[in-house]
Every structure is written in C-alpha cells, then in structure tokens.
Amino acid sequence: MTDVKFNRLALIGIGLIGSSIARAVRKADLASEIVCSARTADSRRVAMELGIVDVAYETAEEAVKGADLVILCTPVGTYEAIAKEIAPVLQEGAIVSDVGSVKSAVVKAIGPHMPDGVHFIAGHPVAGTEKSGPAAGFAELFINRWCILTPTGDVDADALEKLSAFWSAMGSKVDTMEPEHHDLVLAITSHIPHLIAYNIVGTADDLEDVTQSEVIKYSAGGFRDFTRIAASDPTMWRDVFLHNKDAVLEMLGRFTEDLAQLQRAIRWEDGDTLFKIFSRTRAIRRQIIDAGQETPEPDFGRVHKADDKGGKA
Amino acid sequence: MTDVKFNRLALIGIGLIGSSIARAVRKADLASEIVCSARTADSRRVAMELGIVDVAYETAEEAVKGADLVILCTPVGTYEAIAKEIAPVLQEGAIVSDVGSVKSAVVKAIGPHMPDGVHFIAGHPVAGTEKSGPAAGFAELFINRWCILTPTGDVDADALEKLSAFWSAMGSKVDTMEPEHHDLVLAITSHIPHLIAYNIVGTADDLEDVTQSEVIKYSAGGFRDFTRIAASDPTMWRDVFLHNKDAVLEMLGRFTEDLAQLQRAIRWEDGDTLFKIFSRTRAIRRQIIDAGQETPEPDFGRVHKADDKGGKA
Numbered sequence: 165m166t167d168v169k170f171n172r173l174a175l176i177g178i179g180l181i182g183s184s185i186a187r188a189v190r191k192a193d194l195a196s197e198i199v200c201s202a203r204t205a206d207s208r209r210v211a212m213e214l215g216i217v218d219v220a221y222e223t224a225e226e227a228v229k230g231a232d233l234v235i236l237c238t239p240v241g242t243y244e245a246i247a248k249e250i251a252p253v254l255q256e257g258a259i260v261s262d263v264g265s266v267k268s269a270v271v272k273a274i275g276p277h278m279p280d281g282v283h284f285i286a287g288h289p290v291a292g293t294e295k296s297g298p299a300a301g302f303a304e305l306f307i308n309r310w311c312i313l314t315p316t317g318d319v320d321a322d323a324l325e326k327l328s329a330f331w332s333a334m335g336s337k338v339d340t341m342e343p344e345h346h347d348l349v350l351a352i353t354s355h356i357p358h359l360i361a362y363n364i365v366g367t368a369d370d371l372e373d374v375t376q377s378e379v380i381k382y383s384a385g386g387f388r389d390f391t392r393i394a395a396s397d398p399t400m401w402r403d404v405f406l407h408n409k410d411a412v413l414e415m416l417g418r419f420t421e422d423l424a425q426l427q428r429a430i431r432w433e434d435g436d437t438l439f440k441i442f443s444r445t446r447a448i449r450r451q452i453i454d455a456g457q458e459t460p461e462p463d464f465g466r467v468h469k470a471d472d473k474g475g476k477a
Numbered sequence: 478m479t480d481v482k483f484n485r486l487a488l489i490g491i492g493l494i495g496s497s498i499a500r501a502v503r504k505a506d507l508a509s510e511i512v513c514s515a516r517t518a519d520s521r522r523v524a525m526e527l528g529i530v531d532v533a534y535e536t537a538e539e540a541v542k543g544a545d546l547v548i549l550c551t552p553v554g555t556y557e558a559i560a561k562e563i564a565p566v567l568q569e570g571a572i573v574s575d576v577g578s579v580k581s582a583v584v585k586a587i588g589p590h591m592p593d594g595v596h597f598i599a600g601h602p603v604a605g606t607e608k609s610g611p612a613a614g615f616a617e618l619f620i621n622r623w624c625i626l627t628p629t630g631d632v633d634a635d636a637l638e639k640l641s642a643f644w645s646a647m648g649s650k651v652d653t654m655e656p657e658h659h660d661l662v663l664a665i666t667s668h669i670p671h672l673i674a675y676n677i678v679g680t681a682d683d684l685e686d687v688t689q690s691e692v693i694k695y696s697a698g699g700f701r702d703f704t705r706i707a708a709s710d711p712t713m714w715r716d717v718f719l720h721n722k723d724a725v726l727e728m729l730g731r732f733t734e735d736l737a738q739l740q741r742a743i744r745w746e747d748g749d750t751l752f753k754i755f756s757r758t759r760a761i762r763r764q765i766i767d768a769g770q771e772t773p774e775p776d777f778g779r780v781h782k783a784d785d786k787g788g789k790a
Binding site: 241293295312356357358371373388398402403405413415426443455457465 | 658665681691700701728740765
C-alpha cells in the first residue's frame, strides 16, 4: 500500500475547497504539517482561528518552501502567476497539483513553469457547495465524490500513485483522463448547468411585469433550485468560462439547438414531442442516485416539517 | 373565524398533490369525508390501502356527488372533460377548485361549464416534489408554501374566504391574483426552470463524445440538481406547456436573449460582463431563504457523512 502521508502540505488559497482539504487531511492524518497562503488578512486570520492550518502565509512563495505537496486552490485565472512565483522555490521531488474546474488551460498555465524534478499533476475534485471561504469547508466534502486527475507527458508513476492515494484517503474515488476530455465532460455536467442557472436568475431579476417579491415568493415552483448553484463564487466561475471557452461554446450550441426544438414544439402545440422529451429524464436521475452521486430522498431531502418556522420546508 | 370544515371533499385524481391534500385534510380534520376518483385501479387500490380516502371511485361523476368541496388534481389537459362530466351532478353551493400550474386556460376550460349556484375558484399550491402517485404525497407538503387563488367574475365572497381558510389550515400562505398574471409569474418561477432542466438532461443524453456513464459519475458538478425537477411527471408538464404557451414563449425569448449575451461574453473573453452577471444572484437566493421558501443549509442540506455509503452525500 502506498504511503500516503506527506511531510508538509501547502494549500495555495484556503476557500471552500482548500479549507475542506485541510480539514480532511487533518482528520485522516495525511500530512505532518499543513500550511496555506491567502491573499487577504481576513482569510489567514479565519484559517488560523479555525485551527485548520499550522501557518497561514501571505504569499504562495513562502507557503511552498519545504512542501512535498502543493495544491493550488485559487481561481484558475491566478494559476500562471502563482506557477511563476513558486517555481524557483519548489522542493526537488515535490508534487504540484490543483483543484481547478478546467484542465487543458491549467496544464498550459502551470506545466511550462515547473522545474525538472517537480511532479506536476493537474486535478479536479468534482465536489463543492454554493458557499465560499475558509469557514464553509468541511472534512466530508470529498466522500464518494470523484476526483479527476489529468497527468500529461512523462509523469512519474509513483507521484501519480501517491496523489491518487491521497485523494482516496480523503474519501474520493479517483479517475484519470486527458485534460481535453475532462473539459468536454465537465462542460456538460458542471459548466453549462452553472451558466444557465446564472442566466435564469438574471432573466428573472430583469422582468418588469413580475416583481422581485413575486419571484421570491413563488420560487418553490422550481426557480429556487437554480439559485443554489447560481450563488457560487463569481470569480471562480468567471475564470472557468474564460478558460474552457471552446468546450463550453460547443455544449452551449447543442443546448440552445435542443431548446429551440422545445420552443417549436410549444409554439406548434406538439404534445407528443414534449411528452417524449420529458419522459427520457427519470431514468438518468435514477442512475445518478444508484451511482451514489445524489440523494434518493424527494426534494433533495429538504425538510418539510409540521413545526417548520420557514426556511427549511 | 371562518368554519373551514367541509362535509364531503372530492379529490379528482389522487397523485402527489391530491394525496397530499387528503393527508393534510385528515390531519387537520378539515372534512368529515374524503373521497377521490382515479382512472386506474392501481391508484384507487393504493389510495384505499394508505387509508387516505374513505372511498375511491372510478369516475369523477361518482366522486363529486354530495361533495361540498371538489378539487381537480389531474393534469390540466383533462380539466374540460372533467368539468363537463361533473357539471350535471354538482351539489348546489359546492366549491369547485383545482391545483393546476396554469390558470388562464383552466378558467376557460372549467368556468363556462359550471352551473349556477356552484362556486368555481381556480387555485394553485406552489409546492411539490419530483415524485408522482398517491404514495408520494405527505401532509406537510403545503406548509409555508404559497397557494395562489385566481377568482374571476362575481365569485362569492364567503366561498373565497372558506377556500382560503381551507388552504391556510393545511399550512399554506394564500394569495389571490388575476389568472393571466399568475401564468406570467409562474412561467419564470416554475415553467421555464422545468423546461431548461428537461432540456439540459436531454442534451447530455444525446452526446457522442461524452458517455452517459461519465455524465452520471461527474453529475455532482451541478448537473444532478437539474435532474430532480426534470424527473417530474411528463404528462403534467406536457399539459402545462400546452396551456401556458404565450407566457412561456415570452419568458423563453428573454431567457435565450440573455443566454446569447453570456455566450458572446464567453466568446470574446469579456470577464467583466461575466463577473457582473454572476455577482447578481447571491442576493436573490438570500432573499428566498429569508422568505422561508428555501433551506439555508449548503447544498440543500444534502447529507455529507463520513459513514456515507453513497446516495446521500
């Protein structure tokens, strides 16, 4: 069995994902020392107060010194500058990874700057909530969720095995794939869902004939579901769309083409087409539940209680 | 205080909503007798076995005899035929209502057939889950959810007050509005969200370069959220879109216009526009939570547990 314990883990950024890694690593004892860097004094203070890191540095350069595992947990738009900053001080033999939601652009942003003797393996834990910041993380975030690693070139097999074992030890299932394929898969399973969720919330906010108060009151009709992922971190998502342009535009083209078909069916009152399309989807949800990626409880298990005082029904 | 208790409640259809009303009425003792009609023998058998109705009839005509409250709980496409069927046997003074997700078409389908002395008041409880059938209902479904009544013409004030009190007694908050306005509001808060959820699940299912297994494995990136409302009853939703065509097409036009703006911003790598649009939405979710229409818990309160065996993380 691979020894999964690291000496010093450096988390660059300590938001939802970084702080969840810190907690999971602490819980499973996967590193002797956990340090982080965070740009804002507030994040550093919160991370220290929560006791999830041993030291919180202002710069990535300070954090990575002596680290044998470095994970970038900031928005992907920051990666190239961080790669340049840390390259000169990375320890020989260190593994450098990340948690970004796009992978081709990340490989291009980080890869060329990595010195010989450092093992760069891009990664993406497909897990999260709509919350942000160091206080939002929790150790169980990665349990039963997939972590996709996208090793490229002649990556060291031991380093890949150790990084895989590290994610497994935090509860993840680990897959490897080509960065380009990752970006295509995540475009449909994550990026387009976020884009259309952000979009419909914007559309609703702009209406003249329907008041915002009405949108809020009657949101239980379905709209509220979309506001959850549309409450995700705007900087992170801006960077995702800027760095996965081609795959997102390809999938968006298909989505709008299909939507035009539905629009036409509504205009021409073609009930058979509507029924056929609406009947396809239950099977997919069933498979997602069977695969352990979703709760089987109705309404996501939202609480419906007789003594409910609001907010949980 | 209005006496809210009815003598005989007839529920036409005993699916998720009908059976939830039966349970809530029983729990709050809002009717001396609860009967239903259901087209299939299976639904009648389940309803009787669950003990949520006193009698389950095959036809609406039998069920409404002697009823002082009749609620149509079938897909809206069936309403006109049911109205014609029950009209000759409705009891003088009875209140006839419904739970359909569209209201203008319902008023036109039912209203003209109602005899003098019967009080027709269309209604829509904005509540539900993705499950269907008599076993899926529960008494708490309407608690803290809005029920919209759309009285038209010279509706009897006492009948309206009694129907409002009935919904309040089941835990609902009650609003009244014009049917046309209801349809516009629900188009954006419910119908378009369902349409785009159905659509993206279809788009994902049709891909050639991404396998269905990949869509399922990585659905926690956001996609799985959409599969919930896309798992709703296809017949019900076909009828919604066939009967709220104008408002849905209007809102869909706005949605696609806004989506084109996002598409353009991605193509031209306009990060400022993306950030601006993505930053608008947290406030709306916050207001929905404050209004008691959504759980404040991250990830809808989906369970993330260390001992999770899948399906609930």
